[in-house]
Amino acid sequence: MSNASNLVLRPIARIAVAIGWMGLIFLVSARSTVPQPPGLGPVVTSNLGHFSVYFVLAILVWWVLGGFGLEGRRRWLLAIALAVLYGVSDEWHQSFVSGRQPDPLDVIVDAVGAACGLATISWTVRRMRSTDEGTDEPEPAPTAGESRRRNSPGIADTT
Numbered sequence: 001m002s003n004a005s006n007l008v009l010r011p012i013a014r015i016a017v018a019i020g021w022m023g024l025i026f027l028v029s030a031r032s033t034v035p036q037p038p039g040l041g042p043v044v045t046s047n048l049g050h051f052s053v054y055f056v057l058a059i060l061v062w063w064v065l066g067g068f069g070l071e072g073r074r075r076w077l078l079a080i081a082l083a084v085l086y087g088v089s090d091e092w093h094q095s096f097v098s099g100r101q102p103d104p105l106d107v108i109v110d111a112v113g114a115a116c117g118l119a120t121i122s123w124t125v126r127r128m129r130s131t132d133e134g135t136d137e138p139e140p141a142p143t144a145g146e147s148r149r150r151n152s153p154g155i156a157d158t159t
Contacts, residue, residue, distance in 0.1 A: 010067055011068060014060075014063055014064045014066075017063075018060040018063070018064050021053075021056060021057055021060055022057065025057070025086070025090060026090070028049075028053075029090050029093050029097065029100070030097055031097070032097060032099035032100060033099060034046070034049065046106065046109075047109050050109040050110050051110075051112060051116070053113070054083055054111070054113035054114045055113040055114065055117035056117060057083045057086065057117075058079050058080055058083040058113070058114035058115070058118050059117045059118065059120075059121050061079040061082045062079035062117075062118060065078055076118055080111070080118055083111075083114035083117075084110060084111045087106070087107045087110030087111065088107055090106075091103065091104070091106055
């Protein structure tokens with residue numbers, strides 16, 4: 001496969017994964033009832049469900065945006081905005097499903113899950129970069145001679 005087609009397929013594959021996850025959210029939201037794990041009440045199940053799926057969605061959106069060269073704060077803010085907007089649309093969608101109703105608290109839980117997902121991926125990426133660069137451990141303090149050399153270029157170390 002040529003480099004040009006590979007450059008096109010990578011973002012498309014990323015988008016497909018994110019859309020697949022969004023489709024899964026849509027399908028669960030389209031059900032009149034959501035399965036309840038044994039031992040957990042409906043409020044806990046709802047909050048854990050919303051938190052976890054939007055945790056993952058925000059990471060996937062962040063990943064997609066990276067395929068288009070977005071980095072830093074702009075990438076983070078756009079990822080959380082898109083995840084929360086999808087959460088709002090999900091609640092609106094639920095207003096059309098019998099047995100379901102939209103809940104603004106769910107959008108707040110979605111936003112918290114998305115923010116935690118992005119915080120986690122940001123921390124992970126920073127950690128991986130610092131390990132790759134070998135900066136995981138602090139640099140030792142310079143000796144007196146090294147300090148003089150750094151601060152006084154051109155003066156030979158006489159120690």
